[in-house]
Amino acid sequence: MLSKLPTNVPPHLSLRFLKIYCNSGDLQRARHLFDQIPEPDLRAWTVLISGYTRHGLLKESVSLYASLRARQIAPDSLLLLSVAKACAALGDVRNAKELHDETIRFGFHSDVALGNAMVDMFGKCRYVDGARRVFNGMAVKDVVSWTSLCSCYVNCGLPGQGLAAFREMGLNGVRPNAVTVSSILPACSELKDLKLGREIHGFVLKHGMEENVFVSSALVNIYASCLSIKQAQLVFDMMSKRDVVSWNVLLTAYFSNRDCEKGVALFCRMRREGVKLDGASWNAVIGGCLNNGQTIQALKMLGQMQESGIKPNQITITSLLPACKDLESLRAGKEVHSYIFRTCLMEDLATTTALVFMYAKCGELELSRRVFDMMPRRDTVAWNTMIIANSMHGDGEEALLLFRKMLDSKVKPNSVTFTGVLCGCSHSRLVDEGIVVFDSMRTDHSIEPDADHYSCMVDVLSRAGRLVEAYQFIQRMPMEPAPSAWGALLGACRVHKNVDLAKIAANKLFEIEPDNPGNYVLLSNILVTANRWEEASETRKLMRDRGITKTPGCSWVQVRNRVYSFVSGDRSNERSEEIYKFMVDMGEKMRLAGYVPNTDFVLQDVDQEEKVGILCNHSEKLAVAFGILNMNGESTIRVFKNLRICGDCHNAIKFMAKIVGVQIIVRDSLRFHHFKNGDCSCRDFW
DNA sequence: ATAGGGTTAG
Numbered sequence: 273m274l275s276k277l278p279t280n281v282p283p284h285l286s287l288r289f290l291k292i293y294c295n296s297g298d299l300q301r302a303r304h305l306f307d308q309i310p311e312p313d314l315r316a317w318t319v320l321i322s323g324y325t326r327h328g329l330l331k332e333s334v335s336l337y338a339s340l341r342a343r344q345i346a347p348d349s350l351l352l353l354s355v356a357k358a359c360a361a362l363g364d365v366r367n368a369k370e371l372h373d374e375t376i377r378f379g380f381h382s383d384v385a386l387g388n389a390m391v392d393m394f395g396k397c398r399y400v401d402g403a404r405r406v407f408n409g410m411a412v413k414d415v416v417s418w419t420s421l422c423s424c425y426v427n428c429g430l431p432g433q434g435l436a437a438f439r440e441m442g443l444n445g446v447r448p449n450a451v452t453v454s455s456i457l458p459a460c461s462e463l464k465d466l467k468l469g470r471e472i473h474g475f476v477l478k479h480g481m482e483e484n485v486f487v488s489s490a491l492v493n494i495y496a497s498c499l500s501i502k503q504a505q506l507v508f509d510m511m512s513k514r515d516v517v518s519w520n521v522l523l524t525a526y527f528s529n530r531d532c533e534k535g536v537a538l539f540c541r542m543r544r545e546g547v548k549l550d551g552a553s554w555n556a557v558i559g560g561c562l563n564n565g566q567t568i569q570a571l572k573m574l575g576q577m578q579e580s581g582i583k584p585n586q587i588t589i590t591s592l593l594p595a596c597k598d599l600e601s602l603r604a605g606k607e608v609h610s611y612i613f614r615t616c617l618m619e620d621l622a623t624t625t626a627l628v629f630m631y632a633k634c635g636e637l638e639l640s641r642r643v644f645d646m647m648p649r650r651d652t653v654a655w656n657t658m659i660i661a662n663s664m665h666g667d668g669e670e671a672l673l674l675f676r677k678m679l680d681s682k683v684k685p686n687s688v689t690f691t692g693v694l695c696g697c698s699h700s701r702l703v704d705e706g707i708v709v710f711d712s713m714r715t716d717h718s719i720e721p722d723a724d725h726y727s728c729m730v731d732v733l734s735r736a737g738r739l740v741e742a743y744q745f746i747q748r749m750p751m752e753p754a755p756s757a758w759g760a761l762l763g764a765c766r767v768h769k770n771v772d773l774a775k776i777a778a779n780k781l782f783e784i785e786p787d788n789p790g791n792y793v794l795l796s797n798i799l800v801t802a803n804r805w806e807e808a809s810e811t812r813k814l815m816r817d818r819g820i821t822k823t824p825g826c827s828w829v830q831v832r833n834r835v836y837s838f839v840s841g842d843r844s845n846e847r848s849e850e851i852y853k854f855m856v857d858m859g860e861k862m863r864l865a866g867y868v869p870n871t872d873f874v875l876q877d878v879d880q881e882e883k884v885g886i887l888c889n890h891s892e893k894l895a896v897a898f899g900i901l902n903m904n905g906e907s908t909i910r911v912f913k914n915l916r917i918c919g920d921c922h923n924a925i926k927f928m929a930k931i932v933g934v935q936i937i938v939r940d941s942l943r944f945h946h947f948k949n950g951d952c953s954c955r956d957f958w
Numbered sequence: 959a960t961a962g963g964g965t966t967a968g
Contacts (some may be wrong), residue, residue, distance in 0.1 A: 353959070357959090388960070389960090390959095415960080418960090455960070456961095484962095486961050487962075488962085490961085491962090493962070515962095517963045520963040521962075523964090524963065550963095550964090551964075552963055552964040554964085556963075556964050560964095586965075587964055588964085588965090594965095625967075626965080626966050629967070651966095652967085654966080654967085656966095656967040658967095660967060660968070687968085688968050691967090691968050
């Protein structure tokens with residue numbers, strides 16, 4: 273290939289050829305020619321560098337600029353503009369700062385175009401303060417300067433400040449253009465500021481901007497997110513020309529409106545009408561189906577996407593991964609992991625974060641940690657995810673440790689961080705630590721605790737048995753307590769056997785979430801354990817009268833790529849005979865090892881012997897037994913249960929894990945339990 | 959020189 277390059281372009285034509293090669297995207301040829309020019313002048317450098325920038329070879333562009341400077345050549349504003357674009361697209365703030373220094377060094381501080389490019393560049397590097405500082409320092413500001421500032425705020429997740437800058441712009445007598453409008457409308461969508469959106473719509477019509485496809489697509493979007501899909505559709509139908517983005521806006525609107533069928537129908541229409549679909553169209557339909565529970569349809573679309581020659585990108589993957597959350601998806605999740613690895617998507621923060629969470633949800637905390645440790649960079653969401661993962665698995669100490677490391681590495685915590693840390697504290701009996709963290713929210717981090725944080729604190733106190741304190745804490749809350757606050761108290765009343773507080777909490781829950789069967793069942797169980805049969809049956813009656821039925825307990829276990837489910841007393845499995853025989857043998861070994869059945873967990877009013885029998889029927893025990901019977905060299909058995917694990921089962925599984933010499937991981941409705949060597953990771957504190 | 963759509967944590 274290289275041998276065919278014209279090696280003898282006459283010197284007076286080399287610049288012209290350089291331009292031709294750069295414009296056609298043949299940078300290799302351009303570079304080859306450039307290297308043959310004995311003393312390339314500034315024009316030649318500029319042509320090559322902007323060629324690199326334009327074709328996305330950003331690092332080359334920046335490093336080429338460095339070699340130009342190493343030769344003591346002074347840049348002009350045109351060249352700096354091109355490098356600024358490269359720095360903006362790279363998003364690396366260090367490069368950006370260095371380039372900004374260069375513009376000062378070479379005396380371009382009053383160049384409006386370059387100033388605008390600096391604002392834009394810092395904005396794209398998410399360096400908001402830098403962008404504002406450059407903007408403030410500009411002696412002359414035009415509509416582009418203001419627009420760049422607005423989009424900096426909007427794209428850095430500060431829509432409020434974006435709107436403020438937009439208003440400031442108006443006060444300064446600068447009239448927005450179509451670019452300004454399309455930059456600021458997303459902020460209106462995000463803040464649900466329909467009033468301003470409508471004003472802008474009026475302005476658009478008055479100035480004939482509705483022909484601009486960027487503007488009208490942004491209008492469709494704001495109507496979809498603030499008003500209704502119907503209004504959005506109306507604006508869409510009025511558009512004189514549409515491109516793929518306009519269609520994608522509407523497509524996304526249908527799915528976020530939970531109308532999966534219409535979304536898919538619109539997607540089919542797009543294909544029929546020959547809209548040139550791009551990756552975002554596919555991502556919208558795949559993500560939309562997944563978010564509406566249509567996993568099969570989503571996978572079908574994923575296949576078609578690949579057939580059509582568009583590769584799943586980091587966004588496809590990050591919307592796909594959260595769907596891998598149960599036993600049967602771990603294998604799929606691992607496949608996605610290897611795809612990410614093969615296609616070099618490990619660099620992407622959102623993707624790796626989703627991967628970390630996927631493993632945690634599938635019960636693989638160790639894999640989750642390994643991915644997290646390999647991340648080159650971690651933002652707030654990444655740290656939060658790892659903290660939450662450990663909390664879910666009941667490792668509050670690790671969650672706290674991660675929280676401290678997060679603060680040490682200067683990543684700012686947000687309100688989710690505290691929900692995660694406090695949840696970890698509650699599962700690991702870290703009461704004093706929890707209180708310190710909760711208090712630090714206001715004092716050290718200026719984050720006002722919300723109802724969820726208060727619920728976590730109720731959980732911290734009540735799990736530790738400090739029920740009265742927890743109750744007082746609820747009463748002192750500055751907002752209406754969420755069901756989770758009373759739920760935490762009620763759950764702990766069962767463990768710590770406090771009937772009076774249980775009744776208070778349950779009655780509150782019967783008011784605020786009357787349709788949740790769990791509350792009735794829990795109170796009834798507490799009353800049965802306290803031998804208050806009459807009150808227990810009253811609770812059952814209340815439940816019946818309200819037409820609420822108990823959610824049946826169900827457990828799942830995976831054996832050789834198939835998931836088997838069990839309900840209490842299940843005999844539908846083809847190996848049921850064996851399972852029950854195994855339970856009898858195992859029961860014998862367990863008793864020898866010191867296991868005593870705890871019939872407090874049997875709620876039927878039957879004699880002792882029958883109670884022991886009923887305990888053996890629990891779905892989680894059956895699932896574990898089936899898992900053990902089918903072991904084939906694995907060291908871990910994973911069982912998921914839809915409700916909370918039963919206390920007797922929790923004890924029994926500890927014995928089973930020890931006797932068989934295997935690790936058993938059970939995910940119940942609240943968290944993960946890791947049983948190993950006769951102990952559970954929750955240290956019986958659940 | 960500036961622009962619209964698809965993504966991750968509770």
